[in-house]
Amino acid sequence: MKNFKNSGIEWLGEIPEHWEMVKIKYFANLYNGDSIKDSDKGKYCIADNDTIPYIATKDIDIIFNSINYYNGMFIKKTDANFKKAYKECILLCIEGANAGKKIAILNQEVCFVNKLCCVKNKSTELNSKFLFYFFQGIFFQNNFFSNIKGLIGGVTPEQIGNFLFLLPPLKEQEQIANFLDEKCEKIQNFIEKKEKLLSLLQEQKQALINETITKGLDKNVKLKNSGIEWLGEIPEHWEVRKLKMLFSFGNGLNITKADFISFGIPCISYGEIHSKYPCRLDLSVHKLPFVSETYLNDKPQSLLSKGDFVFADTSEDIEGSGNFTCIQSNIPLFAGYHTIILRPKTQIYSLYFSFLFDSIFVRNQIREKVWGVKVFSITKSILKEVQCFIPPLKEQEQIANFLDEKCEKIDSLITKIKKQIELIKEYKTTLINEAVCGRMDLK
Incomplete structure (x- = not known):
């Protein structure tokens, strides 16, 4: 059973007694990436054995905290004009609408845009995956958003380096990271299945609208050439x-x-x-x-x-x-x-x-x-x-009422599934907060 102590932060409350509160800069190096001029972007579009991905904010998935490495440009490995981030480094968006929201941990070497900050672990006492999850928790998020300034809205790597974070012993960090890995993978699988179902329902709705709006409700109606090559036939009296x-x-x-x-x-x-x-x-x-x-x-x-x-x-x-x-x-x-x-x-x-x-x-x-x-x-x-x-006005009304009834049922299912996705996202946020603040019994 854990013993707790006052964190000294009113809204945070108590934290485990054996956890430390330290500044990020003592355990990690933080630096911006480099932007590419619009006039030079054509030079950096070919992927081969001598290049590495150039990651922009758009390449980071805001829901699953994953990176699409092959969605953009590529930089020569020998190009000294671009700073690099390496496997197990964390990329954090620090400027613009996605500041503080887009966070990912790397599984390969990359270059990256200046709106992203690389957080590179430099301590044997820190588990990078634990820090990755800590950045998604309320303690870090509150610090980050309370420090955003400027017209575009941003925080500097120097500011982040001075943020406090909660540091358990290394073995406990690893346990928390492994626990969250397992739970978040299950959550991701759940969301992916629900989003696939959403996609199928939306396709079903669109197919219903397309078929009814071009062929009507009477399956035995006489048809004529629409005069539109790719569409084919429509009811003769339309x-x-x-x-x-x-x-x-x-x-x-x-x-x-x-x-x-x-x-x-x-x-x-x-x-x-x-x-x-x-x-x-x-x-x-x-x-x-x-x-x-x-x-x-x-x-x-x-x-x-x-x-x-x-x-x-x-x-x-x-x-x-x-x-x-x-x-x-x-x-x-x-x-x-x-x-x-x-x-x-x-x-x-x-x-x-x-x-x-x-x-x-x-x-x-x-x-x-x-x-x-x-x-x-x-x-x-x-x-x-x-x-x-x-169609004739009466038929317009019949088609509209038919589609309204059918689409309402599909929309009801879509709303229900979206609510399920939102609830599981809220659960994920709560889970991460409780774990990285030491309030969860991992057993």
Whole structure:
């Protein structure tokens, strides 16, 4: 049975009596990596026997703390312009949005970007794997985030070197590291299985939408050539029309986050479309930031009505190109920055078009035309030329209601599995915290 002592840190409480509290710099060397100029990046892309991987922040998995060694550039082993990190060194992101969150332990020699810090064990009294887990625990994380400064947000290797950490005897460090290795591997396997199931459910949902939106519900209906080579046949009585024949197009407000206020008219911008409210937006349920009521006089054309569609006009990846939301409530709201508004010019069943816009058929038409490298841009011209299948209005309603019921069941399963993943992640965090703070009986 362990005896405990006061750590001297109010929020931490007691720690095992035989554990020490020491500065990291006495047990490890810490240093940044080196950045590559954009103009030189073409030189460093070939992997061969004379090169080693160049690791960037993007190459570190934030969930599993693993590294993709072959996802980027490669540096000549003899190149003296780049500092190296070695097997069992720890790489820690110390700058930007992922500062303190992306942490990995190396299993081979690498070079690395300057946003990463190498922590190299220099003591026979320290187990590198224990330190790797300690960096994921609340004691280190609180220290790290309380020291972040600057516009981008970062902590220096020198600061980290002066952080205190809890040091058990070496044998106990090894026991803790082995215990967490075993537990975290089981957790990782659980998450991977659940994510595979999520992927299958999402594929099932997409396949259902694609099939129904292009063939309808009547399996015996007479078909005709769609006139679109890769698609094949569609029901004979359906029309094929471009979006410009069905919708009028407008722009959202030309504003920034600085224009948001604590009360006024709700406003949907591209960020909420991508991350919070894809496909449907109902203000009786969903929450948005506000803009001034003065826009009612200045920009009435950006005010939305039930049944309108709002597309994000930029995306950070090709998969997000074509992301949209459909307005489901009668509460007045504005389309915000980086958005394109589509208003029906003729009578349609908006829920049908919500499924249609989410289908691969429409998505692929948009993805083929978007342009960009780091940011992909969608224009009104691209959207206007998108071709759509138009069943009779009653059939639109039938298809939409069928898909709504089926997709709701799939979405319910997806939500349940995501909750399971979040709970197991919370359990992993608690497990690591308890172990590296000496509060767990490993037996």
